[in-house]
Amino acid sequence: MKDVVKTFLGRPAGIAGLLLLAISCLMAVSAPILYPASPWEMSGIPFSAPGENGMLLGTDTLGRDIASGVMHGARVSLLIGIVSTLAALFVGVLLGCVAGYAGGTVDTVTVRFTEIFQTIPSFVLAILFVAILSPSLGTIIVAIALVSWPPLARLARAQVMSVTQREFVQAARCQGQSPLSVMFRHVLPNAISPIIVTGSLTVASAILIEAALSFMGLGDPNHMSWGYMIGAGRTVIRQAWWMSFFPGIAILVTVVAINLVGEALNDALNPRISRS
Secondary structure (H helix, E strand, O other), X not given: OHHHHHHHHOOHHHHHHHHHHHXXXXXXXXXXXXXXXXXXXXXXXXXXXXXXXXXXXOEOOOOEEHHHHHHHHHHHHHHHHHHHHHHHXXXXXXXXXXXXXXXXXXXXXXXXXXXXXXXXXXXXXXXXHHHHOOOOHHHHHHHHXXXXXXXXXHHHHHHHHHHHOOHHHHHHHHOOOOHHHHHHHHHHHHHHHHHHHHHHHHHHHHHHHHHHHHHOOOOOOOOOOHHHHHHHHHHHOOOOOHHHHHHHHHHHHHHHHHHHHHHHHHHHHOOOOOOO
């Protein structure tokens, strides 16, 4: 563990990503404190530019504070990204581990089931799911998890199949340990590193999917999000560029930060990379 932390801290990009991600998390946590009023409420003169009329980042067409929207949008984006990724990890790792460890018919059926979801473009499937049901945080999280678990399942299956063939796993089986004991004590701990890295990158993908859904008007109408703000400002981008610019920068910074952290984690957890 010390080597992993040392390697991660030795990657300047990873440290930069961690700092940027910490800023996004700080925005999400401090939003109710700095902006206790609802981001949907009118708080200034419409179309106020950044710095005018006491508005740090300006206002939109209805006089809503852009800074308040960006801060509260961080809560929605991070919540959806993290929760949907955890749900996708649970389903994907569970199915992948069962398929990779059991093999045979179980493996074949699981792979075919996974391929059914991968034949449909993920974003199209997410749009269909949210459009059929009423747009809400719950349906968006389920939709994103639904399109995110297949790659995780395939990765988990490949890792488990590789680790299962190693001698220490065979020795544990010969000792009479139960399949669950072998899986959780020997196989999964040695297969989890790439899954953690991919899971961290899945958070970034989930944030982008949520932003795209909100941009298309399929976001939760009760929660302000970065995608909604960009979509609301696209028709007046020449007159009020700040309406789309600042939430777009927030998405960019958050996604880049998560990717930088993911790459640094990959370097730290990959045993083939020499650690200085």
